Amino acid sequence: MGMNWLLWSVLLVFLVFGSVPVGSDAGSDPDPDLHPDPPRDPHTPQHTPPHTPRRTFPVLTVQFQTVRKPFESALWILLASLLKLGFHIIPRFSSVVPESCVLIMVGLLVGALIKLLGETLPVLDTQLFFLVLLPPIILDAGYFLPIRPFGENLGTILVFAVVGTLWNSFFMGVVLYGVCLLEGSSQLAGVDLLACLLFSSIASAVDPVAVLAVFEEIHIHELLHILVFGESLLNDAVTVVLYHLFEEFAMMGEVTLVDVFLGVLCFFVVALGGVLVGAVYGLLAAITSRFTSHTRVIEPLFVFLYSYMAYLSAEVFHLSGIMALIACGVVMRPYVEANISHKSYTTIKYFLKMWSSLSETLIFIFLGVSTVAGPHTWNWTFVSATIVLCLLSRVLGVAGLTFFINKFRMVKLTGKDQFIVAYGGLRGAIAFSLAFLLSAEHFPMKNLFLTAIITVVFFTVFVQGMTIRPLVDLLAVKKKKETKFTINEEIHTQFLEHVLVGIEGVCGHYGHRHWKDKLGRLNASYLRRWLIVGERSQEPQLISFYNRLELEQALLVAESGTAGRLTPALPSSASLLAEKQKSVMNVSKEREQRIRKILRANLQKTSQRLRSYSRHALFLEEEEEDDWNEMKLQKQRLEMGRRMSHYLTVPANWQESPPLRRAKTESGNQVKESRPSAAVSVPIVSVESVPPSAPADSGMSPDKTADSPPQTVGGALKSLAGSGRGKGRKPSVTFALDVDEQKLPRCLSDPGPNKIDEEDEEHREWEV
Amino acid sequence: MGSTSSTLSKIPNADELIQETGFTSAHLARLFERFEALDKDKKGYLSPQDFEAIKELALNPICDRIIGAFFSSGQEMLDFSSFVRILAHFRPIDNNRTKEPNSPDPINSRINKLKFAFQLYDQDKDGKISRNELLQVLRAMLEKQVTEEQLESIADRTIQEADLDRDDAISFEEFRKSLEKVNIDHKMSIRFLR
Numbered sequence: 001m002g003m004n005w006l007l008w009s010v011l012l013v014f015l016v017f018g019s020v021p022v023g024s025d026a027g028s029d030p031d032p033d034l035h036p037d038p039p040r041d042p043h044t045p046q047h048t049p050p051h052t053p054r055r056t057f058p059v060l061t062v063q064f065q066t067v068r069k070p071f072e073s074a075l076w077i078l079l080a081s082l083l084k085l086g087f088h089i090i091p092r093f094s095s096v097v098p099e100s101c102v103l104i105m106v107g108l109l110v111g112a113l114i115k116l117l118g119e120t121l122p123v124l125d126t127q128l129f130f131l132v133l134l135p136p137i138i139l140d141a142g143y144f145l146p147i148r149p150f151g152e153n154l155g156t157i158l159v160f161a162v163v164g165t166l167w168n169s170f171f172m173g174v175v176l177y178g179v180c181l182l183e184g185s186s187q188l189a190g191v192d193l194l195a196c197l198l199f200s201s202i203a204s205a206v207d208p209v210a211v212l213a214v215f216e217e218i219h220i221h222e223l224l225h226i227l228v229f230g231e232s233l234l235n236d237a238v239t240v241v242l243y244h245l246f247e248e249f250a251m252m253g254e255v256t257l258v259d260v261f262l263g264v265l266c267f268f269v270v271a272l273g274g275v276l277v278g279a280v281y282g283l284l285a286a287i288t289s290r291f292t293s294h295t296r297v298i299e300p301l302f303v304f305l306y307s308y309m310a311y312l313s314a315e316v317f318h319l320s321g322i323m324a325l326i327a328c329g330v331v332m333r334p335y336v337e338a339n340i341s342h343k344s345y346t347t348i349k350y351f352l353k354m355w356s357s358l359s360e361t362l363i364f365i366f367l368g369v370s371t372v373a374g375p376h377t378w379n380w381t382f383v384s385a386t387i388v389l390c391l392l393s394r395v396l397g398v399a400g401l402t403f404f405i406n407k408f409r410m411v412k413l414t415g416k417d418q419f420i421v422a423y424g425g426l427r428g429a430i431a432f433s434l435a436f437l438l439s440a441e442h443f444p445m446k447n448l449f450l451t452a453i454i455t456v457v458f459f460t461v462f463v464q465g466m467t468i469r470p471l472v473d474l475l476a477v478k479k480k481k482e483t484k485f486t487i488n489e490e491i492h493t494q495f496l497e498h499v500l501v502g503i504e505g506v507c508g509h510y511g512h513r514h515w516k517d518k519l520g521r522l523n524a525s526y527l528r529r530w531l532i533v534g535e536r537s538q539e540p541q542l543i544s545f546y547n548r549l550e551l552e553q554a555l556l557v558a559e560s561g562t563a564g565r566l567t568p569a570l571p572s573s574a575s576l577l578a579e580k581q582k583s584v585m586n587v588s589k590e591r592e593q594r595i596r597k598i599l600r601a602n603l604q605k606t607s608q609r610l611r612s613y614s615r616h617a618l619f620l621e622e623e624e625e626d627d628w629n630e631m632k633l634q635k636q637r638l639e640m641g642r643r644m645s646h647y648l649t650v651p652a653n654w655q656e657s658p659p660l661r662r663a664k665t666e667s668g669n670q671v672k673e674s675r676p677s678a679a680v681s682v683p684i685v686s687v688e689s690v691p692p693s694a695p696a697d698s699g700m701s702p703d704k705t706a707d708s709p710p711q712t713v714g715g716a717l718k719s720l721a722g723s724g725r726g727k728g729r730k731p732s733v734t735f736a737l738d739v740d741e742q743k744l745p746r747c748l749s750d751p752g753p754n755k756i757d758e759e760d761e762e763h764r765e766w767e768v
Numbered sequence: 769m770g771s772t773s774s775t776l777s778k779i780p781n782a783d784e785l786i787q788e789t790g791f792t793s794a795h796l797a798r799l800f801e802r803f804e805a806l807d808k809d810k811k812g813y814l815s816p817q818d819f820e821a822i823k824e825l826a827l828n829p830i831c832d833r834i835i836g837a838f839f840s841s842g843q844e845m846l847d848f849s850s851f852v853r854i855l856a857h858f859r860p861i862d863n864n865r866t867k868e869p870n871s872p873d874p875i876n877s878r879i880n881k882l883k884f885a886f887q888l889y890d891q892d893k894d895g896k897i898s899r900n901e902l903l904q905v906l907r908a909m910l911e912k913q914v915t916e917e918q919l920e921s922i923a924d925r926t927i928q929e930a931d932l933d934r935d936d937a938i939s940f941e942e943f944r945k946s947l948e949k950v951n952i953d954h955k956m957s958i959r960f961l962r
Contacts, residue, residue, distance in 0.1 A: 505824030
């Protein structure tokens with residue numbers, strides 16, 4: 001405990017002193033270098049006196065100016081990340097206080113310290129916020145948006161986002177204006193209706209950053225999460241329109257009916273335009289990803305760039321950048337993921353998570369610092385009225401809308417759900433930045449607004465953020481289920497969809513299922529064909545699902561396998577054999593035959609693996625990816641057999657053989673490495689793909705059939721190796737096994753590259 | 769309202785149907801109109817050809833199974849009451865229905881919906897979904913886009929997942945169990961028929 005506090009204090013000290021150069025950056029003189037001073041006045045004649053004293057060669061110089069800006073930025077980021085680290089080290093703290101609260105508090109502390117030191121504070125630059133800090137968070141959210149629940153609840157989400165935000169803004173604006181009038185003090189005198197409306201439109205938008213930060217830690221069930229989160233994303237369009245609308249109106253001074261009508265039109269333009277821009281960029285990204293098979297390394301870059309361009313393009317036209325970003329991510333994801341390699345997918349995932357996490361941290365810290373910095377005008381009435389009204393309007397809005405929406409929903413929202421939705425309407429940095437953007441001449445009460453908004457943000461993040469978790473537990477709200485995807489559910493769900501579409505056809509009723517079905521058909525017949533490269537374009541969703549399941553299981557096995565217990569190979573092999581032999585008998589003859597056929601076909605495909613490293617390819621894996629499906633399916637069959645591959649024990653001396661070729665780790669391949677020195681662990685035996693054109697092999701030696709499967713497999717391999725090799729892939733013969741059965745025996749592994757000739761010997765060695 | 773009552777009068781034992789299926793009279797009238805619209809030759813009953821004439825159904829991969837569900841006992845004529853009884857399965861579940869102790873479950877209860885779905889799989893009515901039947905369903909749904917081997921692996925895995933008593937087929941209990949996390953009300957109800 002003492003260590004933790006020490007760590008925290010050290011971090012704080014660093015932050016303060018790191019920010020001192022940042023603070024003093026604004027307008028201060030450049031530090032004098034240690035170089036001999038050049039003449040300051042540029043107009044003096046440039047004659048260096050011939051008799052300048054010789055100076056010694058400077059071995060070590062300090063020149064901070066040239067790296068000042070990047071250095072300071074990097075330092076801030078580093079310190080923010082260290083803080084995040086520190087936050088998670090303290091065990092109990094992180095479960096009580098949501099991260100966002102801590103970060104704001106740290107920001108406050110740092111701001112206070114900087115102020116004490118007399119430096120100028122770094123303020124949250126709105127440009128920085130909107131153009132750099134916000135997009136990663138939104139892209140992360142949009143790219144990984146769970147489409148099915150989002151689509152199913154889209155109506156509800158839209159109603160909450162649009163109607164709810166409108167209600168909030170108008171209700172709060174009007175009542176606040178009334179309060180200002182009633183209050184009658186001089187401070188509030190200048191606040192007219194339009195200013196109030198503008199203020200309330202800023203303050204009523206639920207903030208995706210804050211929602212994400214808090215909801216991620218409480219793990220409520222999917223429906224509520226997607227409702228609040230979806231609302232926070234989609235209400236950006238409304239906020240943008242209202243903000244610009246009221247800003248314009250306030251500056252123009254008067255509002256006519258035409259203006260109102262134009263405002264409504266503007267809303268549709270902003271929302272739909274944003275989505276359109278995003279969709280266009282998403283399709284472009286999908287098309288680009290079709291052609292990246294030769295340059296896998298830069299695939300993630302396309303995803304990020306296209307999304308960012310979508311955001312920026314939308315911002316150019318004052319369309320909703322957030323909706324553009326979401327639309328881009330949603331549209332591009334299914335196609336891009338089908339086209340890119342597995343590594344790129346992982347890269348994208350981790351980069352997005354990293355950037356969004358970093359952005360979030362920085363945003364909250366800066367919020368705290370800006371609070372200390374900003375000029376404040378505190379007015380008790382205004383601020384308290386704002387907070388009360390925020391809560392009130394939210395509660396009323398949610399209750400009223402839910403009553404209306406429940407008439408149209410199949411799964412109704414209960415009172416508990418409504419409470420969480422209302423309580424989860426957190427405000428955050430977007431509101432603050434929008435308030436910051438207000439021009440001070442048109443809005444003399446800008447500071448008042450800023451103060452009020454900061455208070456609201458603090459209130460929602462601290463009070464609501466901290467108490468939502470105990471409330472969720474208290475109310476026993478359903479938590480997120482452990483979703484283990486089962487193929488049964490998937491198949492039956494799809495089947496039922498078809499049934500229902502059919503029954504709807506019988507009834508003559510064309511509900512949303514009908515249109516969804518049509519859209520799916522359109523997608524399958526056109527979009528997928530154009531945007532997905534190769535075989536995967538024909539792949540129905542069920543197959544992708546199935547493959548994904550298989551892959552997950554294989555990875556699970558692989559990971560647990562390589563971390564498995566090490567037991568000596570030889571002594572236990574006998575006992576293992578004995579043990580397994582009992583269960584061996586269950587393998588039917590036909591399964592054996594099938595297995596043999598596979599192995600035969602696989603091992604005939606051997607070729608040189610070119611281990612090239614180039615900037616453009618990590619592995620040569622193009623040909624393999626097509627065969628991945630087949631490979632996995634056969635592996636599945638072997639798994640079903642479930643008894644056979646265990647017996648492939650590798651004799652000890654085999655461990656000197658070349659290390660197992662690292663299995664291809666491209667799209668969906670198993671990630672396996674077997675350490676040559678490893679003792680027995682779960683064998684990862686994966687059969688490499690069998691291209692359909694595998695030549696039929698010569699028959700198996702009949703005497704092998706009598707052996708128990710392990711040796712049969714070994715024998716099979718032996719005969720395979722002998723029966724000649726065509727070109728084709730290097731087989732890595734690995735069978736993934738079920739974890740829980742704790743298979744100990746060794747795996748066969750293919751020899752490394754360039755060792756084709758020695759395969760024979762190695763195969764022979766496998767006879768146990 | 770007038771048209772409803774006049775339509776209703778054309779329906780034999782309308783009250784009984786309303787009682788049994790839970791449809792309102794307005795719905796029943798609407799369904800009757802649909803029945804008559806489908807019955808192009810004005811026979812008074814529906815035949816499989818009438819169903820096949822429905823465009824949307826023809827595009828459906830499992831249309832023959834759906835049609836088969838209506839004409840369950842091999843008969844060629846479907847009268848209105850059977851039509852309505854089958855459609856009643858797809859009514860959303862009434863949560864505020866009082867549970868009378870001795871009455872049977874309504875047609876649209878969760879368990880009956882599942883039984884209906886099960887029958888769609890189990891064509892030979894032996895109470896189990898065999899591997900073959902599963903393969904047929906998969907083949908129909910995946911519409912020749914996949915190889916036989918892939919189908920077989922999927923079928924294998926499906927049975928492996930659901931089959932608890934290891935008889936290589938899925939019984940109704942196992943079927944029900946594998947779908948216990950799925951919101952059947954949502955997946956098997958048509959709001960139109962509420």
